[in-house]
Amino acid sequence: MKMKQKVIYISVAALTALAIGGNFMHNIETQKAEETARAEQLAKAKAEQDKRDALIAEFQSNRSSLISESQKLIGDGDPAAAQKMLAKFASLNDPTVTHLLKLSVDKLQVPQTIKKLTDELANKPDKLRAMAIYKELDHLEPSNPLWKAMIDENRAVFDHLNSQRVAADKVAARKAAVKRLFSPWDGSVHVVEQGIKARLKDPDSYKHVETRASDSGVGDVTVVTQYRAKNSFNAVITSVATAVVSPDGELVSLSMK
Structure with missing residues (x-):
């Protein structure tokens, strides 16, 4: 009986030691995995920061030429090239670069806007809207003499209609103001x-x-x-x-x- 108890005690002790040893090894492996993950995160963050630092250094050393060349490209009618050149440094949030990027995008959209406006003209809008379109087209395409000619041709009619609209707006505004004087309940x-x-x-x-x-x-x-x-x-x-x-x-x- 004593021998059996001794064997049991030894078996329990061995199993306990194995369990403790297993937990210890598991904890070590978990700790190593966490340390590896942290090291990878730090390495990734350092790589990203090194990349950004290199981008900042490149931008600072070339800023003047980058901006002047981009401005020239936009002025020469090649906003796509300017956009491609500037996009690399967009994340740095330099105000001049941001402005030039927006300008290049706007210039790229000009042909689409011109087509949209000329399509609207083809549908014969009212005179006030037509004049607004001519003015916008003249702004978008100042080298096209047609828009200035259309503005001059329709100016007298536009001025007359515009004065009528302004007068009507004043009458409507006055009516609304006078109406507000009176109680909606008993007048x-x-x-x-x-x-x-x-x-x-x-x-x-x-x-x-x-x-x-x-x-x-x-x-x-x-x-x-x-x-x-x-x-x-x-x-x-x-x-x-x-x-x-x-x-x-x-x-x-x-x-x-």
Whole structure:
């Protein structure tokens, strides 16, 4: 019996030692794997930084010639070459390079924009839109005399139509401003009611009856408000107030009967 127990104890001890040893080896392997991963990350980060440092050094040593050559290419009508030259250094966020890259992209899109605008002209837009297109085309293609000729040819009609549009916009803006003076609930004008109540003996007795307005389209608006309120004898009577109100809502004058 004692021998069996001894064998069991030895077996358990051996298994425990193997388990501990196995865990120890597993921990060592895990640690090595983590160290390897960290080393690889550091190496990758260093390689990327070295690459960026080399790019910065190259850019700084060639910046003046790079910019002047890119500007010349864009001016000579070869924005694609300028874009290709500048794109390498776009990640450095140099403001001049960023500007020239945008300019080169815009220049590359000019032919597409010109085609789009001329297609729109072919569909005969209204005169105001046509003039806007001619002006944009003249800006995009200043060497083409057609656009300046079309601008000159249509200028008188454009000016007339534009003045009509401006006048219509003013009328619409005034109508909108005058409309805002009146309550959507009962048609009263707040600033007029305030003025009336300020002159009443008992402001709380004020009750709006009706509001009418006269607007000539220029200057101030005449507002006539009918209301009920208590007089000096505490009798409720119907009265009329005539007010002059500016389109932006200021009370210019108030007359109460």
